[in-house]
Amino acid sequence: MRPSKRAADAMRDVTLERAVARYAEGSCLVTFGNTRVLCTASLEERGPPWLRGSGKGWVTAEYAMLPRATHERTRREVNSGKPSGRTQEIQRLIGRSLRAVTNLPALGERQITVDCDVIQADGGTRTASITGAWVALHDCFAWMRARSIISVDPLKDHVAAVSCGIYKGQPVLDLDYAEDSAAETDANFVVTGKGGIVEVQGTAELEPFTDEQFLELLRLAKGGVAGLVELQRKAIA
Amino acid sequence: MRPSKRAADAMRDVTLERAVARYAEGSCLVTFGNTRVLCTASLEERGPPWLRGSGKGWVTAEYAMLPRATHERTRREVNSGKPSGRTQEIQRLIGRSLRAVTNLPALGERQITVDCDVIQADGGTRTASITGAWVALHDCFAWMRARSIISVDPLKDHVAAVSCGIYKGQPVLDLDYAEDSAAETDANFVVTGKGGIVEVQGTAELEPFTDEQFLELLRLAKGGVAGLVELQRKAIA
Amino acid sequence: MRPSKRAADAMRDVTLERAVARYAEGSCLVTFGNTRVLCTASLEERGPPWLRGSGKGWVTAEYAMLPRATHERTRREVNSGKPSGRTQEIQRLIGRSLRAVTNLPALGERQITVDCDVIQADGGTRTASITGAWVALHDCFAWMRARSIISVDPLKDHVAAVSCGIYKGQPVLDLDYAEDSAAETDANFVVTGKGGIVEVQGTAELEPFTDEQFLELLRLAKGGVAGLVELQRKAIA
């Protein structure tokens, strides 16, 4: 029995609220149960230096947690002088996931930065971030098209993400904090609207896992992402 | 005529929403018009090293802005390795303001950190932070009393803050961003519920100001703070 | 009775010694009693990047204390990797004060950096710095005019500063360290030669202060600054 009483293949309640930031070109407040992440997409007219003259744009992401997003207060990373390894790992993952579904030449030599700031953290902050960031990015592109900055939508597909894990021996979908901190295995899957895999990260926390267990996690994840993509579709309708 | 059509002595709409952060001992989402700040109060059982053995506690504050709180995206301070001078100035001001109304021995050798994270910035973020931080601190103390961690309420009085300025030659209350960026003089006042002044900061941005102008700003500010304290009273009722 | 036996409205002995640094374009060693600050003005032919093409110049300031300026040795800030919040607050204040009396377009696209290095600290280092920095800046402009780098004196007025405070219940002028560390309220005033206020900073250290107390501090400060401006006039005569 999961702490939240959910079935093994049940996601938490997920909401995607658009246009929550007055000044951003696109924004989305995403919730996965008690996890809440504010995603904003910011257009910068200048791309990164290494793409100068290439005709291609760039999509990047930054990730942070408010100090009291967590059960115990977490020290601000600015006070240790640099983003932690975990933060860098997550923001690189979000950026790669968004670029996997973006037509970078269609964006022109511009950069979109998607900021994912975790307001409240109850597990799954990176997967919620990717799922919400896609909506913010979509709306940023819509904003640009409405102003004729670009003529073609650079988005090639949806992308969303979910975590799975083995909790008390059973593969389960969408770990919350209580499950995540006790899971034997923890895995994150980033998948497109068409079902292509963009990123897989699986880690055995206690015992190595078998091929069969991993396949079951993959199966759960693909079901979960299908539901998330459906919610994204409704949100932008 | 002010850009917002407000009268010279009119504040923006102010709201104080409590208990917005699931895990914090006290929290408040404060809005001054389009300015929105999330304030959380976190109890730490260990006070700062320099108070060890003194029997006294400490209240401190940290302040930050989300990157896209502003009209243009602002670079995260973690990426430059340290809080900016402006950030440090503001968080020291919030901390001093809260300590001015706190009975530190009644708190015992503990520390409360109030985090003020600006979700959206339209002028007056430091004064909104102080006003909302007081509510979060109040609720943190209530939480501690409910659990018999302390027996006496360490709060001696309310404290709230407001900015005033001289805009197109006229003293006005509660500058928004449009006024703030064009004001000749900008001043912040931190005042207690009983009307005592805790902090005054006035800066001539263009031309030096006269004693008379400064007194008029002080008069406006005290009216504004009286209204804010009334809102705090209603919020905690 | 003040520890120094001074009357409530009496400044310490103040001296302003010019041309104390062989290589600087302007320099002044200022003393307020035992507080001694070396101020040097350095001309740089290139203004800051954000003024490029504007035809305007910039005046900025940096502030530091020698490690043994103080009663106990203070750790060098270079060893903690960055200027402290206090240092940044002070150097921004000095810069703003000097710019308030400088005609920036008359300076052309150049930058003057005024360094204020505290050789000995007995209270009032920031107000002494502003008072001495004005002399160094004046001499730098004279040096530039003598070489026809500029044709008009960019200085519009004098500027000087003094601290006041409430010590044992009584408003007093020009706090030394013994008073400063025990004062209930501490305020700094930056005022021009014509009596216009450039900056006001008042902080209640123990108890909030009243409007009347604050007005008395302002009155004391304006008397003190008038005397400082008179000394500046004599120094540059």
Next chain:
Amino acid sequence: MRPSKRAADAMRDVTLERAVARYAEGSCLVTFGNTRVLCTASLEERGPPWLRGSGKGWVTAEYAMLPRATHERTRREVNSGKPSGRTQEIQRLIGRSLRAVTNLPALGERQITVDCDVIQADGGTRTASITGAWVALHDCFAWMRARSIISVDPLKDHVAAVSCGIYKGQPVLDLDYAEDSAAETDANFVVTGKGGIVEVQGTAELEPFTDEQFLELLRLAKGGVAGLVELQRKAIA
């Protein structure tokens, strides 16, 4: 056809040379073709602070590349003030992989740090590091047992790692730099001697990949690791 003419399921030549560092408790120079990594295991009698009193030890890893390990010289990370996100990601991966096969209570409250310094880089530096680090760790534990510091071997199993990828549409084993920089998909697998999966990381560089492709990569990886474990067995025999 692979640039190296290898068959799709062929590893590069792999060597594991022990006792290459005179002062380390355990060491191994591992080569995967032209990739060369020096792994040293250092015993520290004090464990990390968060395990004090737990009776458990810790195994951690650090990773770095010599500046001219690479085709073009790479700037030293010490000169940018911190390990890059990539470095942190890799050293956390190595540490997790080693801990997955270590009985931490059997180690006692001690810490082993395994340093993986890349002497030459031709792709697969993280997987070579894990494979060689296991040998260095094994020898460190043997050193400790020979001195009766511990009585039981804390190693529960072998662990080794290999990368796979989709190169020109074909799944291949053990990417070298020429393949890695052109691969559509890149995945790293960390597997134990018994065939349990410790870590899976797969990233689509160009196009999302299918479940089938991923399973084929997993199959290749398990074959590759089986060979690496066999080489580890011979090396320590």
Next chain:
Amino acid sequence: MRPSKRAADAMRDVTLERAVARYAEGSCLVTFGNTRVLCTASLEERGPPWLRGSGKGWVTAEYAMLPRATHERTRREVNSGKPSGRTQEIQRLIGRSLRAVTNLPALGERQITVDCDVIQADGGTRTASITGAWVALHDCFAWMRARSIISVDPLKDHVAAVSCGIYKGQPVLDLDYAEDSAAETDANFVVTGKGGIVEVQGTAELEPFTDEQFLELLRLAKGGVAGLVELQRKAIA
């Protein structure tokens, strides 16, 4: 002919002024011509951690230049986040030189920090620093003996330093800035009152030098230091 018209073996005018810092336990303003360095010695009752329990004390030094000590303004090192390599090299040299003539057990488990702050720089700042630092250290020990903190003078001998160089082919004593920036070879010598060598640093800036040239520099230096030690004797008399 030297730019300063001095004979090859002539030092600049040297002065040693004691008790120039009101709060320091010992202090000396040393001038070598236009080079001026303020040296203060600060007693700390706690020695460095690595000497805890050894019964021995420590003498260390820190060195810095005011930004406008130099012909052109130099950027403060605090703004680049760390002391430069040159600064660290110099402060380690000063510390070693002082420790060479200090009986560390006689000091007890205490630390003396000698700060050498260059007020004006015209060549030879490190040698002037060592020469003045010895006087500050002497006075700090006298201060401690006067208060019976120590019973024996920990100073075993004088120590002083001077630079020599080959300027236009001729070995000369005590380089000023004009000579230093054009010298073919630059050497610093730290020598005790009894004539023992504590430190020798010679660098060929343009052409390698011969044994004979080096011996001539050493001869000049020993003459120069003898004069400096004589001035130290008079200063403390």
Next chain:
Amino acid sequence: MRPSKRAADAMRDVTLERAVARYAEGSCLVTFGNTRVLCTASLEERGPPWLRGSGKGWVTAEYAMLPRATHERTRREVNSGKPSGRTQEIQRLIGRSLRAVTNLPALGERQITVDCDVIQADGGTRTASITGAWVALHDCFAWMRARSIISVDPLKDHVAAVSCGIYKGQPVLDLDYAEDSAAETDANFVVTGKGGIVEVQGTAELEPFTDEQFLELLRLAKGGVAGLVELQRKAIA
């Protein structure tokens, strides 16, 4: 008797192995007994900014130690955010030594960076580095001439280095770690193939040394370097 049984004027076994790094333009693995340093020379087509337009090139060096090069593991400098003072001192010394024998205009506006990474440290790492770096630099220049990037060999002479010291009262050549940590005096000499002195650094660790002792160290060093230059000649033959 020396711990290594060597005669006072005997060097350790020295080897110079070329072409040890597959990608570098020049490389050399140098050993002085158990001290092993990997030196690589990297050509960069762009010189440093301060030489732009001068027609001259630059040779610089960087130095680091692997964490377990030493008897006890040493913390990586990247984790403290900056190269230590010792590291900076050594890499500046290596760079100066190489430039002393390089014709910088013949190099053109290019930069060579020689990286010296200590694989194993048993004393004399800086002198071994200089000796091996010369070989790597030589081979880098040969590589450039073979590709007609330069037409003239920029090397003017050999350069090599050795340490000497006073161990148990006796001057000895080429200190290993056991001697170095117990020596009364430690000196490093950098000398050219023609016998010109490029750098001398002598430090009294315990007692000041006499002129005579220093001359004896110089004599030993010149003999040692003559042997090293002979080995360089054979290595490049």
